Amino acid sequence: MNIRNQIVMSQVMLPHQANVAGNVHGGEIMKFMDTAAGAVAMKYAKANCVTARVDELEFHLPIFVGALVTCTASIVYVGRSSMEVFVNVESEDLEANSKPEKALSAYFTMVCMGKNGRPQSVPEYTPETEDEVKLYQEAKAKREKKGK
Numbered sequence: 001m002n003i004r005n006q007i008v009m010s011q012v013m014l015p016h017q018a019n020v021a022g023n024v025h026g027g028e029i030m031k032f033m034d035t036a037a038g039a040v041a042m043k044y045a046k047a048n049c050v051t052a053r054v055d056e057l058e059f060h061l062p063i064f065v066g067a068l069v070t071c072t073a074s075i076v077y078v079g080r081s082s083m084e085v086f087v088n089v090e091s092e093d094l095e096a097n098s099k100p101e102k103a104l105s106a107y108f109t110m111v112c113m114g115k116n117g118r119p120q121s122v123p124e125y126t127p128e129t130e131d132e133v134k135l136y137q138e139a140k141a142k143r144e145k146k147g148k
């Protein structure tokens with residue numbers, strides 16, 4: 001996808017990230033997604049950002065210890081002080097001859113905070129590429145539906 005405001009973070013899942021069944025704990029993935037969303041929001045806003053909302057998360061696949069998990073976080077919509085960040089997660093078995101598989105995705109609403117502890121405005125955003133326009137329209141419609 002051709003998106004200008006995007007970061008990609010990958011990590012190999014380690015044994016300390018497992019649940020009692022030995023698979024990766026879902027909370028570890030949620031934290032990783034939140035970290036990626038925060039990083040792209042802070043890079044865009046050039047200031048501290050907090051998580052205000054996460055839309056629903058649906059885990060499509062189990063993720064195993066040893067898998068390479070990649071979070072791609074993209075700015076898709078910008079309000080006055082808030083940013084909608086779409087985070088896509090893929091999991092890849094490094095020992096198999098297979099492609100990364102989509103594990104889950106979610107929208108994070110990140111809010112830029114000023115030094116006074118109140119929301120502060122961020123640079124305006126105009127989608128330019130075809131991918132940005134499509135994602136912008138989807139995020140705008142979602143936001144309008146939720147009234148935020």
Ligand SMILES: CC(C)(COP(=O)(O)OP(=O)(O)OC[C@H]1O[C@@H](n2cnc3c(N)ncnc32)[C@H](O)[C@@H]1OP(=O)(O)O)[C@@H](O)C(=O)NCCC(=O)NCCS
Pocket residue numbers: 050051052053078079080081082083109111119148
């Ligand atoms: C997010 C937070 C700063 C919003 O405070 P607020 O007093 O509602 O601020 P405002 O009404 O000025 O809203 C600021 C922006 O956040 C958006 N926003 C606030 N609450 C939201 C929510 N629940 N969902 C989506 N967007 C939200 C508003 O739409 C607004 O966007 P805009 O400036 O782009 O128009 C405040 O609720 C907060 O500090 N929450 C805790 C955040 C945090 O600590 N997260 C980590 C938890 S460990």
